[in-house]
Amino acid sequence: MDTLSLLFYTFAFVLVYAGFRVITAKSPVTAVLHLVLAFASASCVWMLLQAEFLAISLVLVYVGAVMVLFLFVVMMLDINSAVVREGFWKHFPAAGLIGVLIALEMSFVLTRGFDLPIAKPMxxxxxxxxxxxxxxxxxxxxxxxxxxxxxxxxxxxxxxxxxLTLRQRKDSHFQKPAEQVRVKKADRLRVHKVAAVVEAPAAEADANNQAGGQA
Incomplete structure (x- = not known):
């Protein structure tokens, strides 16, 4: 077995394991992280098949954007997995039958694809x-x-x-870039002249003196 075959089977095993953990993990965050691992493994498989564009697109679009968004949404919503898993065994026979049919269809398509004549070299x-x-x-x-x-x-x-999302509401705060560009120093900064020493009024001085004498 050469190096390419060893890498292919390694990434394929990691991909199958990560896909299995996506549907069996109890925590939604764990499922999302295993889905990220599955996408990364699929990207490595595509890279071995010399499909560089698909591999880079999968990493940038799904792993770098979509799955990060999913992870933030799952962590913010705090989904109760116990409620989601209610009725799992009730629908397991129908889901298993559909899964077997999909596996048979995929095996049929793949076996027919392997029988195609060998393409001419480029x-x-x-x-x-x-x-x-x-x-x-x-x-x-x-x-x-x-x-x-x-x-x-x-x-x-x-x-x-x-x-559709830009609505004029009274409680919304927004900025006007045109006004920010035309702003001047006088519009934002005001200088007030304050006397260095302010003498206290006579009435307040007498009241303070009387309070000091009583003490």
């Missing part, structure tokens, strides 16, 4: 280009218009989300 100039670079060339040459359309759709979604 040209040396194509094989020398990294996957991420080849994908960038395809996106910005042959698929430039769909990429631009997708970018516009995402921009519209971002603007719509901001517009």
């Amino acid at each position: 040209a040396p100039e194509v094989a020398a280009v990294p996957n991420a670079k080849a994908l960038g060339i395809e996106l910005f040459t042959n698929y430039l218009f769909p990429v631009q359309v997708a970018a516009v759709i995402l921009l519209v979604g971002i603007i719509a989300a901001i517009a």
